[in-house]
Amino acid sequence: MDREITHSQAVNEAIAEEMRRDSTVILLGEDVAEAGTPFKVLSGLVEEFGTERVIDTPIAEPGFMGIAVGAAMTGMRPIVDIMFGDFLFLIMDQLCNQAAKTHYMSGGKLNVPLVVRTNLGATRRSAAQHSQSLHALVAHIPGLKVALPATPYEAKGLLKTAIRDDNPVVIFEDKLSYQMKGNVPEEEYLIEFGQANLLREGNDVTLIGTSSMVQTCVAASDLLAEEGISAEVMDPRTIVPLDERAILESVRKTSRAVVVDEGHQNYGITAEIAARISEKAFYHLDAPVIRLGAMDVPVPFSPALEDLTVPTPELVAEKALSICRGELVHDA
Amino acid sequence: MMHDIIMPALGMTQDSGRIISWKKRVGDDIAIGDILMEVETDKTTMEVEAQHSGFLAKIFSDEGTDVPVGEVIAIISDTETDGEIPESSSPSKPEKEIKSPTSPSVEAPEPEVPSLPKTHIIDKNNTHGKILASPKAKRLARERGFDLGYLVQLGLPQPYHVSDLKEFESRPPAHAPGIEIYVRAEVDGTAFQNFGELINERADLPIKVAMAAFAARSYQEVLGIRDIVVQVDTISETTISYTVPEFASLSKIVQTDEARLPDLIITDLTHLRFSSLKSGPALVPTFTIGVKGDSIEVMLISPQDSLDQLQLVNCMEGFINRLEEPLMYLL
Known part of the structure; x- marks a missing residue:
C-alpha cells in the first residue's frame, strides 16, 4: 500500500527496519543519538535501539570512521553518519585507502560491509564548506559503491540495499529534499543497484x-x-x-x-x-x-x-x- | 561571434551622443581597450574603448550623427568577416524614435537584429577540407550511399545533422550528380547498315540488339565484368533492356524486365533527324547514336566515377571498331 512520507522519514524507516532485522547494524556519527542530526532525519532511533547501537561520537570524523572500518571488518554493519558531504575530505584515508581496498588486499578474507550516509546539494545558504556535492570523489575510487537517491522511495530502497551490501557503499542524500514527500510502499522493498x-x-x-x-x-x-x-x-x-x-x-x-x-x-x-x-x-x-x-x-x-x-x-x-x-x- | 557596440551612457541624464569621429575603420584589428570613437554628449566629449577584441565588422552610424543611448552603432566580430555582414543588417533601434524635422511620417519596418544564425559560424579554414557532420548523420549517409558533398553543393550550412539527410529524398537523381566526361566520334556507317539488314533478314533480330551487343562487349572488355544489362532508349518507342552475357552470340541476348539500374544506356536516335541528345545527368555510361548522311555519330557520356578518361576512350574505341567492322563480332 502506498502512502506519502518525507525523504527523512524514508531514511529513518530504512535504518530502523534494518536495525530490527539485523542486530549487527549500528549507527554512529555526530549528533545521531541525542539530536537526531541537524536535519532531524534520525529522531527516535536512539529511543528504540539504545546508545549501544546508536552512538554519538566526538567531532572527530577520522576517528569514528576508523572505528567503523574496524567494526565492519570484524562482523558489524556500521552506518556512518557524515553530517555534511563536505566532511568527506576528513575521512578519505579510512574510506578510500582502508575500506575500499581491504577486501582486495586481504585476498577476499575480509569484508567491509559499511555504509557512509552523507549528503550533497547547494542553495541552502550554507557557504562553500557546507554546500558541496562530492560524490565524484568517491565514485573515482574502485571498491566503493555510490548511490544517489532522488526521491523518498529511492532513499529508502537504496539505503536498505546499501546496508545489506557486503562492501562499502557511500550514499548521498540531497539535503534540500529532506522535507520532500513522495510515495513509499508500506511493504518492505529493496532497490537493486545499477538499475536506472x-x-x-x-x-x-x-x-x-x-x-x-x-x-x-x-x-x-x-x-x-x-x-x-x-x-x-x-x-x-x-x-x-x-x-x-x-x-x-x-x-x-x-x-x-x-x-x-x-x-x-x-x-x-x-x-x-x-x-x-x-x-x-x-x-x-x-x-x-x-x-x-x-x-x-x-x-x-x-x-x-x-x-x-x-x-x-x-x-x-x-x-x-x-x-x-x-x-x-x-x-x- | 558578433559583439554589438552600443552608444554608451556617459552621463546620468544623457539620452543620446554625437559621434565626433571613428578612430577605427571597418576591417581593423581591435583589442580590448582600444579607442574606438570619440563621443560628444551634452556635457563633455569622451573617448570610448572597445570592450571586445576582434575585427571591426560594420559601422552603422557615421561621424557627425546623433545616436540614442543603447542603439547599436557598430559590430565587432571574432573573425575577419571580409564583408560577410549583409548590407540588409541594420542596428536594433531603441523604442524611442528620434524624429528629425525632415523625416517622413511613414513608419519604417521593424529592423532585424543583426545576428547571424549560429550554424554559420563554421570557419571554413578550420575544417581541413572535411565536411562536418554529426557521427550519426555520417553513418546514415554511408549506409544509404549518400554523398554529403551534395549538401555542400546545395549550399547548406555545416555541420550536417540527420535532419539534413532529408535533402537526399527530394533530389532528382538517385545520387548526387558528379562530374561527367564524354567523347564523340563519327564513323562510316555503311558496314553497320548492311549488317543490320543482314541480321534482320537472316535471324529476324532488330538492329538494336546489335547495338546493345557491341556496346556491352566494348564495356565488358574495358571493365572485365560479366553479365551486364543494357537499356536501349529510342525516345519514341518503349525502352527495352537486354541482358548481355559475356561472349554471347546475338541470339543469346535476351530482353529483361529486371527493375534495376542498367549498366549501360544506349540512346538510339538513328530514326530521328538529329544525332545527339543529352536530357539529364548521365547516371551510367550512355551511348548516343545518331545518323548523319552515310556516317554514324556516336557520343559516350559517363559519370567520372563509372569510367575514367582512359576507360572512356577505350570503351568508345571498341564500340566504333565494331561499328566499322561488325562481322568481326560474329567471329
Whole structure:
C-alpha cells in the first residue's frame, strides 16, 4: 500500500527496519543519538535501539570512521553518519585507502560491509564548506559503491540495499529534499543497484539527471514539451555501478544527450557519463553530448550568486533545445 | 561571434551622443581597450574603448550623427568577416524614435537584429577540407550511399545533422550528380547498315540488339565484368533492356524486365533527324547514336566515377571498331 512520507522519514524507516532485522547494524556519527542530526532525519532511533547501537561520537570524523572500518571488518554493519558531504575530505584515508581496498588486499578474507550516509546539494545558504556535492570523489575510487537517491522511495530502497551490501557503499542524500514527500510502499522493498529509472519517455533528447538534478530534468522536459521537443528523462540511481546499458539504449534512440549533476562540472560525474556515451554510442549521436554540472567555483554564500552556480530547468531546456535544433553549441 | 557596440551612457541624464569621429575603420584589428570613437554628449566629449577584441565588422552610424543611448552603432566580430555582414543588417533601434524635422511620417519596418544564425559560424579554414557532420548523420549517409558533398553543393550550412539527410529524398537523381566526361566520334556507317539488314533478314533480330551487343562487349572488355544489362532508349518507342552475357552470340541476348539500374544506356536516335541528345545527368555510361548522311555519330557520356578518361576512350574505341567492322563480332 502506498502512502506519502518525507525523504527523512524514508531514511529513518530504512535504518530502523534494518536495525530490527539485523542486530549487527549500528549507527554512529555526530549528533545521531541525542539530536537526531541537524536535519532531524534520525529522531527516535536512539529511543528504540539504545546508545549501544546508536552512538554519538566526538567531532572527530577520522576517528569514528576508523572505528567503523574496524567494526565492519570484524562482523558489524556500521552506518556512518557524515553530517555534511563536505566532511568527506576528513575521512578519505579510512574510506578510500582502508575500506575500499581491504577486501582486495586481504585476498577476499575480509569484508567491509559499511555504509557512509552523507549528503550533497547547494542553495541552502550554507557557504562553500557546507554546500558541496562530492560524490565524484568517491565514485573515482574502485571498491566503493555510490548511490544517489532522488526521491523518498529511492532513499529508502537504496539505503536498505546499501546496508545489506557486503562492501562499502557511500550514499548521498540531497539535503534540500529532506522535507520532500513522495510515495513509499508500506511493504518492505529493496532497490537493486545499477538499475536506472526511466521517468519520462521521449524521442528527441535524453536528459540524464542524478540526485537533486532529477527533478530539474523533469521540469526541463516540461519546458521542452512546450517547444515540441520530446525529452526522455533518466535517473541512474547509482553511479557505481552505473546502468550504462539503459543510458546507451536511450541515447541510441534519441541521438542526443544532456547529462546533469550537481557536482562540479570539471572532471565530474557528467564528464564520466558523457564520455561513455561518446565512446560507446558515437555512431548514434547527432549532436555533441552536453554536460551540465555545478559551476567550477567555491559555492558562494550570497544567495543571488549561489543560485547561479547550480543548473536550472531553464538552462537544461535551453541546452537541449539548442542541440535538438542542430545549433552549434561550441565553435566547430 | 558578433559583439554589438552600443552608444554608451556617459552621463546620468544623457539620452543620446554625437559621434565626433571613428578612430577605427571597418576591417581593423581591435583589442580590448582600444579607442574606438570619440563621443560628444551634452556635457563633455569622451573617448570610448572597445570592450571586445576582434575585427571591426560594420559601422552603422557615421561621424557627425546623433545616436540614442543603447542603439547599436557598430559590430565587432571574432573573425575577419571580409564583408560577410549583409548590407540588409541594420542596428536594433531603441523604442524611442528620434524624429528629425525632415523625416517622413511613414513608419519604417521593424529592423532585424543583426545576428547571424549560429550554424554559420563554421570557419571554413578550420575544417581541413572535411565536411562536418554529426557521427550519426555520417553513418546514415554511408549506409544509404549518400554523398554529403551534395549538401555542400546545395549550399547548406555545416555541420550536417540527420535532419539534413532529408535533402537526399527530394533530389532528382538517385545520387548526387558528379562530374561527367564524354567523347564523340563519327564513323562510316555503311558496314553497320548492311549488317543490320543482314541480321534482320537472316535471324529476324532488330538492329538494336546489335547495338546493345557491341556496346556491352566494348564495356565488358574495358571493365572485365560479366553479365551486364543494357537499356536501349529510342525516345519514341518503349525502352527495352537486354541482358548481355559475356561472349554471347546475338541470339543469346535476351530482353529483361529486371527493375534495376542498367549498366549501360544506349540512346538510339538513328530514326530521328538529329544525332545527339543529352536530357539529364548521365547516371551510367550512355551511348548516343545518331545518323548523319552515310556516317554514324556516336557520343559516350559517363559519370567520372563509372569510367575514367582512359576507360572512356577505350570503351568508345571498341564500340566504333565494331561499328566499322561488325562481322568481326560474329567471329
